[in-house]
Amino acid sequence: MCCDYDMDELHQMTLFTIGPVQMYPHIIAEKGLPIPYFRTEEFSNQMLKMDNDFKQLLGTTSKTRCIYLTASGTGAMEAAVINCFDESDRLLIINGGTFGKRFCDICVVHNIPFDEISLPFGEELTREHLYRFENCGFTGLLVNLDETSTGQLYNVELLADFCQRNHMLFVADAITTFLCDPFEMDAFGIDVAILSSQKGLCLSPGISIIAANEKALETHILKKTPKTLYLNFKDYISNMERGQTPFTPAVGVLQELCSMVAYIRAYGKDRLLSDIEQRAAYFRQQISNLELKIPSYPLSNAITPVIFKQPIAKQVFLTLKNTYGLVVNPAGGTMAEYMIRVSHVGDLKHKDYDNLIKALEICIKEASSQI
Ligand SMILES: *Cc1c(COP(=O)(O)O)cnc(C)c1O
Helix, strand or coil: CCCCHHHHHCCCCCEEECCCCECCCCHHHHHCCCCCCCCCCHHHHEEEEEHHHHHHHCCCCCCCCEEECCCHHHHHHHHHHHHHHHCCEEEEEECCHHHHHHHHHHHHHCCEEEEEEEECCCCCHHHHHHHCCCCCCCCCCEEEEEEEECCECHHHHHHHHHHHHHEEEEEECCCEEECCCCCCCCCCCCCCCEECCCCCCCCCCEEEEEEHHHHHHCCCCCCCCCCCCCCCCHHHHHHHHCCCCCCCCCCHHHHHHHHHHHHHHHHHHHHHHHHHHHHHHHHHHHHCCCCCCCCCCCEEEEEEEEEEEEHHHHHHHHHHHHHHHEEECCCCHCCCCCCCEEEEEEEEHHHHHHEEEEEEEHHHHHHHCCC
16 A cells, blocks of 8 residues: 555554543454444444443433534533533533543533632542532532543532532543442442543543433523534434434444443453453552652542653653654643653553563653753
8 A cells, every 4th residue: 555654653543531442353443344324223223232231231211312422532521511511500510620621611612600619739529529519509510520631530429519508510521540449330429420431431532422311401401502403412312212313323333342342341341340450450559669650639540641750751751652652642731841751551461561661760860860
């Protein structure tokens, strides 16, 4: 094949990123297959079966409706907000990083009134942060359960109790906690959950999923008339009754999703979670004697933020990628020079972490000596 781009180099890198993540061979094989036409009974039946199994993975019942949206995670966040809320609502947003800030930005764009609990980097969300927002007439809470930019895993019970007491709709972006940490939508008291293909599901980017329970449907979604055509949930819900989407979805990613849901059901969700937990624990333990630290707030198993003592993060990121073909997540904002983030999701083994840690040790020495 004639190709002027150096694509092999990109394909050969090992991803410690989220996401895309290091994908599993059986999903890569699925990606290589032709894309089927989707307005068929066969495709509908496959979607209906997958939808049913997917709800079990989410820990919810068939009464919950899943909206399969062709969009990145941000598209699903925006869609969830505008289908559940409007100018007459008042929201509380946990803003502890890039993704919390994004919920605020979405509300600004759509004129939805909100207050935010703004957490400086390093601060753990606690009961005390919520006190002054009790009985203030909020109608919904927006939170990124794992704020991926910092890796903080918020206390879901604390937030669910707050929503219950204050009669609020609990909207949880679970994009990097679902299939990374224990997650049970109903047991956790979540009304609307937001998921995306390229994170814990380990698929190509392109599909994001919004799961809305009966309460969310009856008290919010079915009562609102959002000013959007493409993102109108009512259309997706009625189409999904026959296993279809209103518009052409990313069919290939839906095929990957079916394959992954079947795989996880066969492999076992608990076993998958335990693998990720062990990888995270292994990495965190193995780096404990390097010149770096890990934040003290509660962490998701999805990702480990690694904080350097010197401003070498950008250099370490580049050397890992350019010299070793190992890709980690850089950090943004005030931590950009001091932090990288290492994912534990995807087709990664202990030996991959051994390689990463060896390279990391060399990179830290090199970069520190150049400061
Ligand atoms: C990745 C991510 C998103 C979505 O980001 P996109 O780039 O739009 O896919 C949203 N929330 C969280 C917590 C994420 O980690």
